[in-house]
Amino acid sequence: MRADARRNYERLLDEARTAFAEFGVDASLDDIARRAGVASGTLYRHFPTRLDLVEAVLADQIAKLAELGRVLLDSDDVVGAVRAWLGATIAHGMTYRGLAAEVMNSALSSEVLSELHGQLFEVGAALLDRAFQAGAIVAVDETDVLGMAGGIAWAARDDAAQADRLLSLLMNGLRQP
Incomplete structure (x- = not known):
């Protein structure tokens, strides 16, 4: 170019x-x-098309989330790292109104986005596994946790305080009893 x-x-x-x-x-x-x-x-x-532009914006943002997760893998605070990454993921989900509907309608299915989502799941799984191995959280499936993060973004819409309260509930559910 x-x-x-x-x-x-x-x-x-x-x-x-x-x-x-x-x-x-x-x-x-x-x-x-x-x-x-x-x-x-x-x-x-x-x-x-509009979807091409949406996908390009998403690809950039998802790549940044994956990179944040990789950086957080070096954190000494394993629970804090999970919370920080999930918080960033939720904030991303809340940023673009209508995005959840586009994704849910499967309109966004490019190979690039599929690969980037795969990276998100990998880094999310690594962060969760690291916290589990440290004895800080219960064993969970990263798909369930990321689904809950998406649900929080959808439920909270534009209310960052509500998103934080819901993330706190999620984190409390993940903690080892």
């Missing part, structure tokens, strides 16, 4: 992140292009 095309691509992603967080995944694509300082045609050259 040429340098100017790469800059346009990055500006479009930045503006899409902002617009999706502000207006949900149904935000106007023309407004996103205008905010990025490019023509609508430039947006559509990079992202032929």
